[in-house]
Amino acid sequence: MTTAKVYAAASATSPLAPFQIERRATGLHDVQIEIAYCGICHSDLHQVRNEWGNSTYPMVPGHEIVGRVTAVGAHVKGLKVGDLAGVGCLVDSCRACPSCQRHLEQFCEKGAAFSYNGTEMDRTTPTYGGYSSSVVVDEAFTLKISPKLDLAATAPLLCAGITTYSPLRHWKTKKGDKVGVVGLGGLGHMAVKIAAAMGAEVTMLSTSKAKEADARKLGAHHFGLTSDDTTFKQLAGQFDLIIDTISAPHDYNKYLGLLRIEGAMVLLGVPPEPTPVSAFPLIMGRRTLSGSLIGGLQETQEMLDFCAEHGIVSEIELIPVQQVNAAYERMLKNDVRYRFVLDLKTL
Ligand code: NAP
Ligand code: ZN
Ligand code: ZN
Helix, strand or coil: CEEEEEEEECCCCCCCEEEEEEECCCCCCEEEEEEEEEECCHHHHHHHCCCCCCCCCCECCCCCEEEEEEEECCCCCCCCCCCEEEECCEEECCCCCHHHHCCCHHHCCCCCEECCCCECCCCCCECCCCCECEEEEEHHHCEECCCCCCHHHHHHHHCHHHHHHHHHHHCCCCCCCEEEEECCCHHHHHHHHHHHHCCCEEEEEECCHHHHHHHHHHCCCEEEECCCHHHHHHCCCCEEEEEECCCCCCCHHHHHCCEEEEEEEEECCCCCCCCCCCCHHHHCCCCEEEECCCCCHHHHHHHHHHHHHHCCCCCEEEEEHHHHHHHHHHHHCCCCCCEEEEEHHHC
């Protein structure tokens, strides 16, 4: 066992504060990683504050983890001490069920082991995330990180990157497809970059007029202001695919009307409250409303390789870990351009 310095929440109402945890000894198949950077995902905030009603404490959030390998078990084949490595939202799964066999570990029928606010597959050992000096993870759940990309700006690919890449691939986004991205935050800005790199014609749908110039710089071809109802009339019936990343309750029905016949809207954001969905915009055009959860390990590696090839990283604000609570407040005020990343050297 090794002691790791972490930032943890003791309850749904306490701020994140310095704490210590034990990480397991590096097992035969394990990789020990000294964490350099960890992104702050809005899911961290939802879970720290128990907005989904499933939180356990103490909680060490963080599932956008990058760092260097400091030890490997005897059976580890693909990584050695000194290599860069990443860890995303998953640290284990049953590896045998139909979902795992299809490389969809996030949908493991036994329930995957999530990087924090969960347990290992023994269902008793709690998992602790990346706001931490180190982590020990089975090699099968680590990712290879290209040295070509800026390391801190690569961290958000481990959640925001794969969560947006996966539905774009699943719905077979190709050159010329019209893709709408709803919400320009951590996920949204990665969706714009990745969809544009796939050749899509991207429209940013945002409540923030002030983000228009950024949206275009990120690769969006068009911008629609969603606080203006005329936007929904102008863009009606256009999109092949809409990627919805909004973290707060909002009216899905308005956005469904923007889909072309048989278009699909994919929910990525997880607002704490449910929202009613009307049948009309769905039946009028055989449209689909779907959802998507991160991505499996194989697809996450594919996304990292795609990003390395296209020079795609996140736009980040690198902050010392002591500023994490202030960063949460800024995220809630929509004041993030476009991902906070913790510098774990400051722990
Ligand atoms: P974020 O950086 O805070 O971005 C959310 C964006 O949503 C904001 O930038 C804002 O964009 C828009 N927004 C916020 N409040 C709004 C409101 N009241 N009405 C309309 N728009 C609003 O969050 P994130 O890290 O990208 O995460 C977004 C959501 O995805 C969270 O709910 C998170 O838990 C979830 N998530 C899901 C998965 C998955 O696997 N499905 C993975 C990661 C995260 P504009 O200023 O452009 O309007
Ligand atoms: Zn996340
Ligand atoms: Zn499984």
